[in-house]
Amino acid sequence: MTKAEESNSKGGMEGTVAATTRLSDVQGLTGKLIYCGYDINDLAGKVNYEEVVYLLHQGQLPNCSQLESLRQELTRQRELPSGAIDLLRSLPTDTQPMNAIRTVVSALGCFDPEANDVSFEAQRRKATRLIAQIPIVTAYFHLSRQGKPLPYPDPGLGEAENFLYLINGRKPNEEEIETLDLCYVLHADHGMNASTFSSRVTIATLSDMHSAICSAIGTLKGPLHGGANEGVIRMLQDIGSLEAVDAAIGEKLERKEKIMGFGHRVYKVLDPRAPLLMRVSQRLGDKVGDSRWIRMSQRIAELMKEKKKLNANVDFYSASVYYSLGIPIDLFTPLFAIARTSGWTAHVLEQLTNNRLIRPESEYEGPTDLQVKPIDER
Template structure:
């Protein structure tokens, strides 16, 4: 007998070795490693773990790092597009289109060659940050710095954004944010990528679709909503009244609650700690103070906890990253997870084709001639 589950809640669609989200316990694993262990690593080590199902030794890490850094150059046609795209376009839209364009420059048979698919995954993980930074520079009328091969993924993105090598503190902060966002089971964007991949379409199509899914405010777009919310509230003193009014109107409080986690999102404490440290350094404590008060109210009144978006917004804002780049940064971090899932999908592929339950008009409707309708 068929089971109807809106949003596929509770339905197991496939097996995966990559990520495990234990919502009732508030635990997240990548390839068997607790997220609290993984934040001790670098993002590049986590990328290796997702692709190869083991942590690298130094030689293996150096090889992957070299491969990532070697693939940062974008085709000139993609650079021309980033320069020509409307300056007021949403960066996530430009990113989606640029990734799709990259597929036009890669004509190899990815559907039959495992090594080529892995090379494409590495290339996308390397290039996605360059796309975001170059568009941001271009819309400001600034020159595009040449890519470098001596910086980590996090440091390189900040370098391209600002034209200068970031501090070790800023690099490590973004590096940890990348780790925390790299993988999260069959979330909407990852599942979208796997559905497209299951048709044996190419990786660029699967990732373009994933970016489209991530854009939504119920998924990756939520972190932008957090800052907009804080800016609307304006001050710590206004928090209580604003939240009370929002709850009375049944408005969604951005960054609070999670579809899977029934307790605290295990990623949130790490981002909270970084947000507190950054705001202390910048002398702009009101954002984290407002966030903490909102989290307290929602926990006490609704039994809901802050999720990863709630504090990542403050972290990115404190790094002087424009709000409309928050979701693209999510995509940069998640690229390794998305591509790892596409590779896994292809390793033992089965086309996704769920059933649906018809609830329309009774069967047997008769067509009435148009002049009688």
């Protein structure tokens, strides 16, 4: 029996427990998501993103003064070093935002005031800085690629509000703020997802916070993970109308194409974040008098259930929510990264508190017993 057969592996480390965590629990059979003991359905609409950041980093929800201190700290840490701004301004304007963010986060590790300090306390401070800085990097890159000036973040604004203010150059309304804030809450953490795993693998070598977050950003970018939300809206745009949905999805399935925003490694029932986002998407569509995207989405969901027994995941409805907010499509995955930085950094710190090198094995299936020939005989 091979090592893979012995460990009953289906590949992709399915079913493998890579770490214990107190941060979040993804219950695939019941469709529940828990952050530090709280059900996502209870958190959604009752707490804001900053409260979730506190929860993931402190293990409990904050009281008013704890929340205020965290807000002030995040506001203080938003400023980017001038070297990082020069770097993002120097990137080609057609750089994919996820690549720009990964590059600038790496540079932030060099410009960090505690760049060479890998003590636990320094890593904790770096975590707060990254949670505060990654939204600014994203907004500034977006402005810079359009040749626009880079305004100061507004210290009076919370995380979601400040991001919308920076990219749009105007203060968002209450509905826009609440919508983006809810998206941040729903994307903050999700068990041992691929990007979180890669951040834990990196820090487990006793590397550093910025390296771990660069690993995570690079992992999130792919279309099988966070990149799926951009794929969803591009698919809806390609299909174009409700009438064209059935034929288009039928053809894609015939060609064995993956439909972005469906399926999940862990959830065998509906992803609990999907209906929360679907309701927001529906409300926003009704409000702007354009329910085309949500109606197309709902038809795709029916077809996928019927033909493939697959449910929508978080990316399926977040795409139409972001679209209704007027956010450029290539900033959808960066928004996921902004929110998930709270979870990634919490996992990195958790890994450090009980660390062991993460080092799985592979099953060798290449040739054996080959003899080296002199180079002129090969």
